[in-house]
Amino acid sequence: MDLRNLDMNLLLPLHALLEERSVSRAAQRLSLSQPALSASLAKLRRLFGDDLLVRHGNTYELSPLAVSLRERTWTAVQTMDRLFSAQAEFDPATSTRDFRILGADYAFRIAGREISLAVSAAAPHARLTFETLARETLEGAPESLRDCDGMILPHGFIGSERYLDILEDRWVVVAARANPELGETLTTDDLASRPWVLAMNRTTSYTPAVRQMQTLGIEPRVAVVTPSFATLPALVAGTDRIGLLQERLALAVQDLHDLRILDFPVPIAPIKDAFWWNALYDADPGHQWLRSVLARVAEEMRLPGGVDASGA
Known part of the structure; x- marks a missing residue:
């Protein structure tokens, strides 16, 4: 055409x-x-x-x-x-720009409030849109990064050199506080024998932590699968199931769902979420400002604020 x-x-x-x-x-x-x-x-x-x-x-x-x-x-x-709406200069005090960030519910639940407050404080007329990342968009990255300001995702999902580390977390196991099947500490036998609630990070695969357990010869007995970490605690509460969750999210919902938080008995690599963007935004003044806000938020959360490979 x-x-x-x-x-x-x-x-x-x-x-x-x-x-x-x-x-x-x-x-x-x-x-x-x-x-x-x-x-x-x-x-x-x-x-x-x-x-x-x-x-x-x-x-x-x-x-x-x-x-x-x-x-x-x-x-x-x-x-x-x-x-x-691109401009040679960017004035956050007067800008009405709509910043669109894609990601998973976990990242928005943990860092969304701090990011939104920081943006609103400096750019009161701008709009910040958090959008749940669709599978097709993730699989189309890094090309699909052209259609948004960026994505908040763990390392290993996007082959891009432009990123800013936002938050770090570790995997824990959650269980109902009244679960009689578990002792004070979790064992490798528990990991293999207890029924699990797991979240899919793609249509046909679980989180990297599950793959790490499988590498160690531990095959979880999956009872329930959910597409969202946000729904996982409710599926564990009041049952004999155990679930895989990020520690920050587990602490946030522990009392609400009456959960115990247990450490893994085997070494599991931590989670590192970063903000990823396309190179076409490197010199965009508004995007540079947004990255500076995200870097400040990461620092204020007392987490390692990373820099992208290009030094932007």
């Missing part, structure tokens, strides 16, 4: 229509008249050769093509927003 023949003015109407699933609501969102947006919808239908919005009774639903376009359209709008 020749980009010179495209009407780029259709991008925002497309985005609003796919989000709102209503011509009237999309028109209100864009401060346009309903006839004007109906005309844009007609152009979009001709362009894609698809209805996009399909009427069902009194409502509209997205066509299969529209569903596939929704995420890509959102990404395109965000990319254009960052492109045209």
